[in-house]
Amino acid sequence: SEEAIAILDKVFAIDSTNPVAFYEKAKVYFQNENFDDALSNIRMALLSDSKREIYRLFEIAVLKSLKDQNAVSAAYDHLLNEYPTKEEYWFEAMDFYLSSKQFEKALDVLEYYENIFGYSDAIAINKFKLYLQLGKSSKLEKVLNNYNSLYPTNTIVLQLLGDFYLHKGHVEKAIGFYKQVLNYDSDSYEALLALADYYHRTGNLKQSFHYIEQVINLQQVPVENKITILLQFMDIAKDDPQFNYYFKSITVNLRQQYPSNPDVKLLYGNILGGEKKYEEAQKEFESALTERPDNLQAWIQLIMIDNELKSNEKIIEHSSIAIEYFPNQLELYYYRGLAFYLKEDYENALKDFTFGNKITGKNDPLKFHFLYFIGESYYNLKDNEQAFSFFDKALEINPNETSLLNNYAYYLSVLGQELEKAKEMSLKSIKEEPNSSTFLDTFAWILFKMNDYQNALIYIEKAVLNGGSSSSVIMEHYGDILYKLGRINEAITVWKEALSLPDVTESLKIKNETKTYFE
Secondary structure: OHHHHHHHHHHHHHOOOOHHHHHHHHHHHHHOOOHHHHHHHHHHHHHHOOOOHHHHHHHHHHHHHOOOHHHHHHHHHHHHHHOOOOHHHHHHHHHHHHHOOOHHHHHHHHHHHHHHHOOOHHHHHHHHHHHHHOOOHHHHHHHHHHHHHHOOOOHHHHHHHHHHHHHOOOHHHHHHHHHHHHHHOOOOHHHHHHHHHHHHHOOOHHHHHHHHHHHHHOOOOOHHHHHHHHHHHHHHHHOOHHHHHHHHHHHHHHHHHOOOOHHHHHHHHHHHHHOOOHHHHHHHHHHHHHHOOOOHHHHHHHHHHHHHOOOHHHHHHHHHHHHHHOOOOHHHHHHHHHHHHHOOOHHHHHHHHHHHHHOOOOOOOHHHHHHHHHHHHHHHOOOHHHHHHHHHHHHHHOOOOHHHHHHHHHHHHHHOOOHHHHHHHHHHHHHHOOOOHHHHHHHHHHHHHOOOHHHHHHHHHHHHHOOHHHOHHHHHHHHHHHHHOOOHHHHHHHHHHHHOOOOOOHHHHHHHHHOOOOO
Protein backbone atom coordinates (compact mmCIF):
# COMPACT_ATOMS: atom_id res chain seq x y z
CA SER A 1 0.00 0.00 0.00
CA GLU A 2 2.93 2.37 0.69
CA GLU A 3 4.23 1.64 -2.79
CA ALA A 4 0.81 2.45 -4.26
CA ILE A 5 0.70 5.77 -2.39
CA ALA A 6 4.22 6.62 -3.60
CA ILE A 7 3.23 5.96 -7.22
CA LEU A 8 0.09 8.11 -6.86
CA ASP A 9 2.12 10.94 -5.33
CA LYS A 10 4.20 10.96 -8.52
CA VAL A 11 0.96 11.50 -10.45
CA PHE A 12 0.11 14.45 -8.19
CA ALA A 13 3.55 15.94 -8.88
CA ILE A 14 2.46 16.21 -12.50
CA ASP A 15 -1.27 16.96 -11.93
CA SER A 16 -2.16 18.03 -8.37
CA THR A 17 -5.93 17.91 -9.04
CA ASN A 18 -6.15 14.55 -10.79
CA PRO A 19 -9.52 13.05 -9.57
CA VAL A 20 -8.66 9.49 -10.59
CA ALA A 21 -5.47 9.60 -8.51
CA PHE A 22 -7.39 10.94 -5.50
CA TYR A 23 -9.98 8.16 -5.94
CA GLU A 24 -7.32 5.46 -6.16
CA LYS A 25 -5.57 6.89 -3.11
CA ALA A 26 -8.87 6.92 -1.22
CA LYS A 27 -9.34 3.22 -2.05
CA VAL A 28 -5.91 2.36 -0.67
CA TYR A 29 -6.67 4.16 2.60
CA PHE A 30 -10.10 2.54 2.76
CA GLN A 31 -8.65 -0.96 2.36
CA ASN A 32 -6.31 -0.19 5.27
CA GLU A 33 -9.29 1.04 7.33
CA ASN A 34 -7.88 4.58 7.42
CA PHE A 35 -11.31 6.05 6.82
CA ASP A 36 -10.48 9.68 7.63
CA ASP A 37 -7.79 9.90 4.93
CA ALA A 38 -10.02 7.93 2.57
CA LEU A 39 -12.76 10.54 3.07
CA SER A 40 -10.48 13.54 2.51
CA ASN A 41 -9.15 12.01 -0.71
CA ILE A 42 -12.51 11.03 -2.17
CA ARG A 43 -13.78 14.53 -1.46
CA MET A 44 -10.78 15.96 -3.30
CA ALA A 45 -11.77 13.74 -6.24
CA LEU A 46 -15.31 15.15 -6.08
CA LEU A 47 -13.98 18.71 -6.07
CA SER A 48 -12.32 18.02 -9.39
CA ASP A 49 -15.15 15.89 -10.84
CA SER A 50 -18.43 16.29 -8.95
CA LYS A 51 -20.46 14.51 -11.61
CA ARG A 52 -18.61 11.19 -11.39
CA GLU A 53 -21.18 8.71 -10.06
CA ILE A 54 -18.69 6.21 -8.65
CA TYR A 55 -17.10 8.93 -6.50
CA ARG A 56 -20.45 9.72 -4.87
CA LEU A 57 -21.07 6.07 -4.09
CA PHE A 58 -17.58 5.62 -2.66
CA GLU A 59 -18.03 8.70 -0.46
CA ILE A 60 -21.18 7.11 1.00
CA ALA A 61 -19.33 3.84 1.68
CA VAL A 62 -16.59 5.72 3.55
CA LEU A 63 -19.11 7.75 5.57
CA LYS A 64 -20.94 4.56 6.54
CA SER A 65 -17.66 3.11 7.80
CA LEU A 66 -17.16 6.28 9.84
CA LYS A 67 -20.72 5.81 11.18
CA ASP A 68 -21.55 9.45 10.44
CA GLN A 69 -25.30 9.12 9.88
CA ASN A 70 -25.94 12.82 9.25
CA ALA A 71 -23.20 12.95 6.62
CA VAL A 72 -24.49 9.76 4.97
CA SER A 73 -27.98 11.24 4.87
CA ALA A 74 -26.67 14.42 3.23
CA ALA A 75 -24.66 12.36 0.73
CA TYR A 76 -27.76 10.36 -0.23
CA ASP A 77 -29.72 13.60 -0.70
CA HIS A 78 -27.02 14.78 -3.06
CA LEU A 79 -26.91 11.45 -4.90
CA LEU A 80 -30.70 11.36 -5.40
CA ASN A 81 -30.72 14.94 -6.66
CA GLU A 82 -27.96 14.13 -9.13
CA TYR A 83 -29.49 10.83 -10.31
CA PRO A 84 -33.27 10.99 -9.68
CA THR A 85 -34.10 8.30 -12.26
CA LYS A 86 -31.85 5.60 -10.76
CA GLU A 87 -34.36 3.47 -8.91
CA GLU A 88 -31.73 1.38 -7.13
CA TYR A 89 -30.36 4.49 -5.38
CA TRP A 90 -33.75 5.29 -3.91
CA PHE A 91 -34.00 1.82 -2.42
CA GLU A 92 -30.40 1.91 -1.18
CA ALA A 93 -31.18 5.19 0.57
CA MET A 94 -34.34 3.78 2.09
CA ASP A 95 -32.49 0.68 3.33
CA PHE A 96 -29.96 2.95 5.02
CA TYR A 97 -32.67 5.01 6.72
CA LEU A 98 -34.44 1.84 7.86
CA SER A 99 -31.26 0.25 9.23
CA SER A 100 -30.36 3.47 11.05
CA LYS A 101 -33.96 3.76 12.33
CA GLN A 102 -34.57 7.09 10.58
CA PHE A 103 -38.14 6.07 9.78
CA GLU A 104 -39.48 9.53 8.92
CA LYS A 105 -36.64 10.03 6.45
CA ALA A 106 -37.26 6.57 4.95
CA LEU A 107 -40.91 7.49 4.49
CA ASP A 108 -39.97 10.75 2.78
CA VAL A 109 -37.75 8.84 0.34
CA LEU A 110 -40.63 6.47 -0.44
CA GLU A 111 -43.01 9.36 -1.10
CA TYR A 112 -40.52 11.02 -3.47
CA TYR A 113 -39.91 7.71 -5.20
CA GLU A 114 -43.63 7.13 -5.71
CA ASN A 115 -44.08 10.62 -7.12
CA ILE A 116 -41.36 9.94 -9.68
CA PHE A 117 -41.96 6.30 -10.61
CA GLY A 118 -45.56 5.65 -9.58
CA TYR A 119 -47.06 2.81 -7.53
CA SER A 120 -45.33 -0.52 -6.90
CA ASP A 121 -46.04 -3.40 -4.52
CA ALA A 122 -42.67 -2.79 -2.87
CA ILE A 123 -43.74 0.79 -2.04
CA ALA A 124 -47.03 -0.43 -0.52
CA ILE A 125 -45.27 -3.06 1.60
CA ASN A 126 -42.63 -0.63 2.88
CA LYS A 127 -45.20 2.08 3.60
CA PHE A 128 -47.16 -0.47 5.60
CA LYS A 129 -44.10 -1.25 7.75
CA LEU A 130 -43.10 2.39 8.19
CA TYR A 131 -46.52 3.77 9.08
CA LEU A 132 -46.97 1.02 11.68
CA GLN A 133 -43.48 1.69 13.05
CA LEU A 134 -44.30 5.40 13.37
CA GLY A 135 -47.72 4.70 14.91
CA LYS A 136 -49.60 6.42 12.07
CA SER A 137 -52.47 3.94 11.82
CA SER A 138 -55.12 6.34 10.57
CA LYS A 139 -52.82 7.61 7.80
CA LEU A 140 -51.94 4.03 6.84
CA GLU A 141 -55.62 3.06 6.63
CA LYS A 142 -56.29 5.97 4.22
CA VAL A 143 -53.27 5.09 2.08
CA LEU A 144 -54.22 1.40 1.82
CA ASN A 145 -57.87 2.12 1.04
CA ASN A 146 -56.78 4.63 -1.61
CA TYR A 147 -54.58 1.96 -3.19
CA ASN A 148 -57.50 -0.47 -3.03
CA SER A 149 -59.79 1.95 -4.85
CA LEU A 150 -57.14 2.47 -7.55
CA TYR A 151 -56.13 -1.21 -7.83
CA PRO A 152 -59.12 -3.26 -6.54
CA THR A 153 -57.76 -6.62 -7.73
CA ASN A 154 -54.22 -6.14 -6.41
CA THR A 155 -53.71 -9.04 -3.99
CA ILE A 156 -50.75 -7.39 -2.21
CA VAL A 157 -52.93 -4.40 -1.29
CA LEU A 158 -55.77 -6.69 -0.18
CA GLN A 159 -53.32 -8.75 1.91
CA LEU A 160 -51.95 -5.58 3.56
CA LEU A 161 -55.50 -4.42 4.36
CA GLY A 162 -56.19 -7.79 5.95
CA ASP A 163 -52.96 -7.56 7.96
CA PHE A 164 -53.78 -3.97 8.99
CA TYR A 165 -57.27 -4.76 10.27
CA LEU A 166 -56.01 -7.89 12.01
CA HIS A 167 -53.36 -5.73 13.71
CA LYS A 168 -56.11 -3.31 14.81
CA GLY A 169 -58.25 -6.14 16.16
CA HIS A 170 -60.96 -5.86 13.50
CA VAL A 171 -60.86 -9.59 12.81
CA GLU A 172 -64.00 -10.02 10.71
CA LYS A 173 -62.96 -7.17 8.44
CA ALA A 174 -59.49 -8.70 8.09
CA ILE A 175 -60.94 -12.10 7.19
CA GLY A 176 -63.03 -10.45 4.48
CA PHE A 177 -59.92 -9.04 2.81
CA TYR A 178 -58.04 -12.35 3.09
CA LYS A 179 -60.93 -14.10 1.36
CA GLN A 180 -60.83 -11.47 -1.37
CA VAL A 181 -57.15 -12.29 -1.87
CA LEU A 182 -58.05 -15.95 -2.36
CA ASN A 183 -60.74 -15.02 -4.87
CA TYR A 184 -58.03 -13.57 -7.10
CA ASP A 185 -55.19 -15.89 -6.05
CA SER A 186 -56.30 -19.17 -4.50
CA ASP A 187 -52.67 -20.09 -3.83
CA SER A 188 -51.79 -17.04 -1.73
CA TYR A 189 -49.48 -18.39 0.96
CA GLU A 190 -49.92 -15.42 3.32
CA ALA A 191 -53.72 -15.31 3.10
CA LEU A 192 -54.08 -19.06 3.61
CA LEU A 193 -51.87 -18.92 6.72
CA ALA A 194 -53.72 -15.92 8.12
CA LEU A 195 -57.06 -17.72 7.75
CA ALA A 196 -55.62 -20.91 9.27
CA ASP A 197 -54.45 -18.93 12.28
CA TYR A 198 -57.80 -17.15 12.64
CA TYR A 199 -59.86 -20.35 12.57
CA HIS A 200 -57.47 -22.02 14.99
CA ARG A 201 -57.87 -19.16 17.49
CA THR A 202 -61.65 -19.29 17.16
CA GLY A 203 -61.71 -23.04 17.80
CA ASN A 204 -62.67 -24.17 14.31
CA LEU A 205 -59.85 -26.69 14.00
CA LYS A 206 -61.23 -28.45 10.96
CA GLN A 207 -61.39 -25.21 8.99
CA SER A 208 -57.97 -24.19 10.28
CA PHE A 209 -56.35 -27.34 8.97
CA HIS A 210 -58.28 -27.03 5.72
CA TYR A 211 -56.21 -23.92 5.01
CA ILE A 212 -52.96 -25.37 6.36
CA GLU A 213 -53.40 -28.38 4.09
CA GLN A 214 -53.72 -26.05 1.10
CA VAL A 215 -50.42 -24.42 2.06
CA ILE A 216 -48.75 -27.81 2.42
CA ASN A 217 -49.95 -28.76 -1.08
CA LEU A 218 -48.61 -25.59 -2.73
CA GLN A 219 -45.73 -26.56 -4.99
CA GLN A 220 -44.20 -23.07 -4.92
CA VAL A 221 -43.80 -23.08 -1.12
CA PRO A 222 -40.36 -24.44 -0.13
CA VAL A 223 -40.42 -27.57 2.02
CA GLU A 224 -38.50 -25.68 4.75
CA ASN A 225 -41.42 -23.24 5.09
CA LYS A 226 -43.92 -26.08 5.26
CA ILE A 227 -41.95 -27.74 8.05
CA THR A 228 -41.76 -24.44 9.96
CA ILE A 229 -45.55 -24.09 9.72
CA LEU A 230 -46.17 -27.58 11.05
CA LEU A 231 -43.64 -27.16 13.87
CA GLN A 232 -45.61 -24.12 15.07
CA PHE A 233 -48.63 -26.37 15.54
CA MET A 234 -46.83 -29.40 16.96
CA ASP A 235 -47.02 -28.48 20.67
CA ILE A 236 -50.70 -27.52 20.36
CA ALA A 237 -51.47 -30.78 18.59
CA LYS A 238 -50.00 -32.85 21.43
CA ASP A 239 -52.63 -31.61 23.88
CA ASP A 240 -55.66 -31.74 21.62
CA PRO A 241 -56.83 -35.11 20.17
CA GLN A 242 -58.77 -33.52 17.30
CA PHE A 243 -55.95 -31.14 16.45
CA ASN A 244 -53.50 -34.04 16.65
CA TYR A 245 -55.58 -36.02 14.16
CA TYR A 246 -55.44 -33.20 11.59
CA PHE A 247 -51.78 -32.54 12.31
CA LYS A 248 -50.88 -36.18 11.75
CA SER A 249 -52.81 -36.41 8.47
CA ILE A 250 -51.03 -33.34 7.08
CA THR A 251 -47.63 -34.61 8.22
CA VAL A 252 -48.31 -37.94 6.47
CA ASN A 253 -49.21 -35.92 3.37
CA LEU A 254 -45.89 -34.05 3.62
CA ARG A 255 -44.02 -37.33 4.11
CA GLN A 256 -45.53 -38.61 0.86
CA GLN A 257 -44.62 -35.41 -0.99
CA TYR A 258 -40.99 -35.47 0.14
CA PRO A 259 -40.08 -39.13 0.76
CA SER A 260 -36.33 -38.49 0.92
CA ASN A 261 -36.25 -35.20 2.84
CA PRO A 262 -34.49 -35.80 6.21
CA ASP A 263 -36.30 -32.96 8.00
CA VAL A 264 -39.67 -34.34 6.96
CA LYS A 265 -38.60 -37.77 8.20
CA LEU A 266 -37.73 -36.27 11.58
CA LEU A 267 -41.10 -34.54 11.77
CA TYR A 268 -42.89 -37.78 10.91
CA GLY A 269 -40.69 -39.66 13.38
CA ASN A 270 -41.87 -37.30 16.10
CA ILE A 271 -45.47 -38.15 15.24
CA LEU A 272 -44.73 -41.88 15.46
CA GLY A 273 -42.90 -41.40 18.75
CA GLY A 274 -45.88 -39.51 20.19
CA GLU A 275 -48.06 -42.49 19.25
CA LYS A 276 -45.57 -44.83 20.98
CA LYS A 277 -44.75 -46.50 17.66
CA TYR A 278 -41.14 -46.52 18.72
CA GLU A 279 -39.75 -49.05 16.25
CA GLU A 280 -41.16 -47.12 13.28
CA ALA A 281 -39.99 -43.82 14.79
CA GLN A 282 -36.52 -45.29 15.28
CA LYS A 283 -36.30 -46.17 11.58
CA GLU A 284 -37.38 -42.67 10.52
CA PHE A 285 -34.77 -41.02 12.74
CA GLU A 286 -32.03 -43.43 11.65
CA SER A 287 -32.79 -42.77 8.00
CA ALA A 288 -32.86 -38.99 8.48
CA LEU A 289 -29.62 -38.95 10.45
CA THR A 290 -27.85 -41.07 7.85
CA GLU A 291 -28.42 -38.22 5.41
CA ARG A 292 -27.96 -35.36 7.88
CA PRO A 293 -25.90 -36.51 10.87
CA ASP A 294 -25.08 -33.01 12.16
CA ASN A 295 -28.37 -32.61 14.06
CA LEU A 296 -27.65 -33.00 17.78
CA GLN A 297 -31.26 -32.67 18.91
CA ALA A 298 -32.32 -35.42 16.52
CA TRP A 299 -29.63 -37.73 17.94
CA ILE A 300 -30.88 -37.03 21.46
CA GLN A 301 -34.45 -37.80 20.37
CA LEU A 302 -33.34 -41.04 18.72
CA ILE A 303 -31.51 -42.09 21.89
CA MET A 304 -34.68 -41.39 23.89
CA ILE A 305 -36.58 -43.66 21.48
CA ASP A 306 -33.89 -46.33 21.94
CA ASN A 307 -34.43 -45.97 25.67
CA GLU A 308 -38.18 -46.49 25.27
CA LEU A 309 -37.36 -49.69 23.39
CA LYS A 310 -35.00 -50.66 26.24
CA SER A 311 -32.28 -51.18 23.64
CA ASN A 312 -28.97 -50.44 25.34
CA GLU A 313 -27.14 -51.77 22.28
CA LYS A 314 -28.82 -49.14 20.09
CA ILE A 315 -28.15 -46.40 22.64
CA ILE A 316 -24.45 -47.30 22.55
CA GLU A 317 -24.43 -47.49 18.74
CA HIS A 318 -26.22 -44.19 18.19
CA SER A 319 -24.37 -42.34 20.94
CA SER A 320 -21.07 -43.48 19.49
CA ILE A 321 -21.92 -42.16 16.02
CA ALA A 322 -23.22 -38.89 17.47
CA ILE A 323 -20.02 -38.42 19.50
CA GLU A 324 -18.03 -38.43 16.25
CA TYR A 325 -19.91 -35.29 15.24
CA PHE A 326 -20.31 -33.78 18.71
CA PRO A 327 -17.25 -34.91 20.70
CA ASN A 328 -17.87 -32.53 23.62
CA GLN A 329 -21.60 -33.04 24.17
CA LEU A 330 -22.09 -34.17 27.77
CA GLU A 331 -25.46 -35.84 27.24
CA LEU A 332 -24.02 -38.30 24.74
CA TYR A 333 -21.39 -39.57 27.19
CA TYR A 334 -24.01 -39.76 29.92
CA TYR A 335 -26.49 -41.79 27.85
CA ARG A 336 -23.82 -44.11 26.48
CA GLY A 337 -22.28 -44.53 29.93
CA LEU A 338 -25.68 -45.38 31.37
CA ALA A 339 -26.28 -47.95 28.63
CA PHE A 340 -22.91 -49.58 29.37
CA TYR A 341 -23.77 -49.54 33.07
CA LEU A 342 -27.13 -51.25 32.51
CA LYS A 343 -25.34 -53.89 30.43
CA GLU A 344 -23.03 -54.37 33.43
CA ASP A 345 -20.07 -53.25 31.33
CA TYR A 346 -18.73 -51.18 34.20
CA GLU A 347 -15.28 -50.56 32.70
CA ASN A 348 -16.69 -48.76 29.64
CA ALA A 349 -19.35 -47.07 31.74
CA LEU A 350 -16.63 -45.69 34.00
CA LYS A 351 -14.68 -44.34 31.00
CA ASP A 352 -17.72 -42.40 29.71
CA PHE A 353 -18.77 -41.10 33.11
CA THR A 354 -15.19 -40.07 33.93
CA PHE A 355 -14.72 -38.20 30.65
CA GLY A 356 -18.14 -36.56 30.98
CA ASN A 357 -17.25 -35.46 34.49
CA LYS A 358 -13.97 -33.89 33.29
CA ILE A 359 -15.70 -31.66 30.73
CA THR A 360 -18.71 -30.78 32.91
CA GLY A 361 -18.85 -27.45 34.72
CA LYS A 362 -19.43 -27.56 38.46
CA ASN A 363 -22.84 -25.90 38.10
CA ASP A 364 -24.08 -28.16 35.32
CA PRO A 365 -26.99 -30.40 36.44
CA LEU A 366 -25.24 -33.42 34.92
CA LYS A 367 -22.24 -32.97 37.24
CA PHE A 368 -24.07 -34.71 40.07
CA HIS A 369 -25.13 -37.62 37.85
CA PHE A 370 -21.63 -38.16 36.50
CA LEU A 371 -20.18 -38.26 40.03
CA TYR A 372 -22.96 -40.55 41.22
CA PHE A 373 -22.49 -43.08 38.44
CA ILE A 374 -18.70 -42.95 38.64
CA GLY A 375 -19.22 -44.06 42.25
CA GLU A 376 -21.68 -46.79 41.25
CA SER A 377 -19.28 -48.05 38.54
CA TYR A 378 -16.39 -48.19 41.00
CA TYR A 379 -18.57 -50.03 43.53
CA ASN A 380 -19.49 -52.66 40.98
CA LEU A 381 -15.80 -52.97 40.08
CA LYS A 382 -15.10 -53.70 43.79
CA ASP A 383 -13.20 -50.46 44.38
CA ASN A 384 -15.14 -49.33 47.45
CA GLU A 385 -12.72 -46.60 48.47
CA GLN A 386 -13.05 -44.80 45.11
CA ALA A 387 -16.80 -45.44 45.03
CA PHE A 388 -17.42 -43.84 48.43
CA SER A 389 -15.13 -40.93 47.58
CA PHE A 390 -17.25 -40.07 44.53
CA PHE A 391 -20.50 -40.58 46.45
CA ASP A 392 -19.28 -37.99 48.96
CA LYS A 393 -18.48 -35.56 46.12
CA ALA A 394 -21.94 -36.10 44.65
CA LEU A 395 -23.60 -35.46 48.01
CA GLU A 396 -21.76 -32.15 48.27
CA ILE A 397 -23.72 -31.06 45.20
CA ASN A 398 -27.05 -32.65 46.11
CA PRO A 399 -27.15 -33.69 49.78
CA ASN A 400 -30.83 -34.72 49.63
CA GLU A 401 -30.83 -37.06 46.63
CA THR A 402 -32.71 -40.03 48.04
CA SER A 403 -31.51 -42.82 45.74
CA LEU A 404 -27.86 -41.96 46.39
CA LEU A 405 -28.42 -41.62 50.14
CA ASN A 406 -30.13 -45.01 50.20
CA ASN A 407 -27.60 -46.84 48.01
CA TYR A 408 -24.58 -45.39 49.80
CA ALA A 409 -26.09 -46.28 53.17
CA TYR A 410 -26.90 -49.82 52.03
CA TYR A 411 -23.41 -50.42 50.65
CA LEU A 412 -21.90 -49.31 53.96
CA SER A 413 -24.26 -51.60 55.86
CA VAL A 414 -23.38 -54.60 53.70
CA LEU A 415 -19.72 -53.96 54.46
CA GLY A 416 -20.44 -53.20 58.11
CA GLN A 417 -18.62 -49.84 57.78
CA GLU A 418 -19.50 -46.41 59.22
CA LEU A 419 -22.91 -47.62 60.37
CA GLU A 420 -23.77 -44.36 62.14
CA LYS A 421 -23.14 -42.45 58.90
CA ALA A 422 -25.19 -45.05 57.04
CA LYS A 423 -28.02 -44.74 59.55
CA GLU A 424 -28.08 -40.94 59.21
CA MET A 425 -28.19 -41.08 55.41
CA SER A 426 -30.85 -43.78 55.36
CA LEU A 427 -33.06 -41.89 57.80
CA LYS A 428 -32.76 -38.83 55.56
CA SER A 429 -34.03 -40.76 52.56
CA ILE A 430 -36.96 -42.20 54.56
CA LYS A 431 -38.03 -38.72 55.64
CA GLU A 432 -38.19 -37.76 51.95
CA GLU A 433 -40.00 -40.96 50.89
CA PRO A 434 -41.53 -42.60 53.98
CA ASN A 435 -43.39 -45.30 52.01
CA SER A 436 -40.50 -46.61 49.92
CA SER A 437 -40.09 -50.32 50.67
CA THR A 438 -36.47 -50.16 49.42
CA PHE A 439 -35.55 -47.27 51.71
CA LEU A 440 -37.32 -48.86 54.70
CA ASP A 441 -35.48 -52.13 54.04
CA THR A 442 -32.12 -50.33 53.97
CA PHE A 443 -32.81 -48.67 57.31
CA ALA A 444 -33.95 -51.96 58.81
CA TRP A 445 -30.78 -53.67 57.57
CA ILE A 446 -28.57 -50.99 59.08
CA LEU A 447 -30.33 -51.48 62.44
CA PHE A 448 -29.84 -55.24 62.00
CA LYS A 449 -26.11 -54.72 61.49
CA MET A 450 -26.07 -52.57 64.65
CA ASN A 451 -27.74 -55.50 66.52
CA ASP A 452 -30.90 -53.41 67.11
CA TYR A 453 -33.19 -56.26 66.05
CA GLN A 454 -36.37 -55.01 67.67
CA ASN A 455 -36.36 -51.67 65.81
CA ALA A 456 -35.13 -53.43 62.68
CA LEU A 457 -38.32 -55.55 62.83
CA ILE A 458 -40.51 -52.42 62.93
CA TYR A 459 -38.99 -51.02 59.75
CA ILE A 460 -38.74 -54.32 57.85
CA GLU A 461 -42.45 -54.94 58.48
CA LYS A 462 -43.22 -51.45 57.17
CA ALA A 463 -41.16 -52.34 54.09
CA VAL A 464 -43.13 -55.56 53.58
CA LEU A 465 -46.47 -53.75 53.97
CA ASN A 466 -45.39 -51.14 51.38
CA GLY A 467 -44.77 -53.65 48.59
CA GLY A 468 -41.66 -55.41 49.87
CA SER A 469 -43.41 -58.78 49.89
CA SER A 470 -42.63 -59.08 46.16
CA SER A 471 -38.87 -58.67 46.73
CA SER A 472 -36.79 -61.75 47.58
CA VAL A 473 -34.09 -59.55 49.18
CA ILE A 474 -36.52 -57.73 51.47
CA MET A 475 -38.22 -60.98 52.46
CA GLU A 476 -34.84 -62.59 53.11
CA HIS A 477 -33.94 -59.70 55.41
CA TYR A 478 -37.31 -60.08 57.11
CA GLY A 479 -36.53 -63.74 57.82
CA ASP A 480 -33.03 -62.86 59.07
CA ILE A 481 -34.40 -60.34 61.57
CA LEU A 482 -37.05 -62.79 62.80
CA TYR A 483 -34.34 -65.42 63.25
CA LYS A 484 -32.19 -63.09 65.36
CA LEU A 485 -35.22 -62.34 67.53
CA GLY A 486 -35.60 -66.06 68.22
CA ARG A 487 -38.72 -66.47 66.09
CA ILE A 488 -37.14 -69.38 64.18
CA ASN A 489 -40.24 -71.01 62.69
CA GLU A 490 -41.54 -67.69 61.39
CA ALA A 491 -38.10 -66.97 59.88
CA ILE A 492 -38.06 -70.33 58.07
CA THR A 493 -41.57 -69.66 56.69
CA VAL A 494 -40.54 -66.23 55.39
CA TRP A 495 -37.32 -67.58 53.83
CA LYS A 496 -39.33 -70.24 52.05
CA GLU A 497 -41.72 -67.59 50.72
CA ALA A 498 -38.74 -65.50 49.54
CA LEU A 499 -37.42 -68.52 47.64
CA SER A 500 -40.43 -68.35 45.28
CA LEU A 501 -39.64 -64.76 44.26
CA PRO A 502 -37.28 -63.54 41.47
CA ASP A 503 -33.56 -62.82 41.99
CA VAL A 504 -32.90 -65.31 44.78
CA THR A 505 -29.46 -65.06 46.42
CA GLU A 506 -27.15 -67.96 47.17
CA SER A 507 -27.34 -67.14 50.87
CA LEU A 508 -31.14 -67.52 50.79
CA LYS A 509 -30.82 -70.98 49.21
CA ILE A 510 -28.44 -72.03 52.00
CA LYS A 511 -30.79 -70.69 54.69
CA ASN A 512 -33.64 -72.72 53.26
CA GLU A 513 -31.52 -75.84 53.10
CA THR A 514 -30.02 -75.53 56.60
CA LYS A 515 -33.04 -73.87 58.29
CA THR A 516 -30.60 -71.54 59.97
CA TYR A 517 -29.24 -68.01 59.56
CA PHE A 518 -26.22 -67.77 57.29
CA GLU A 519 -23.98 -64.65 57.24
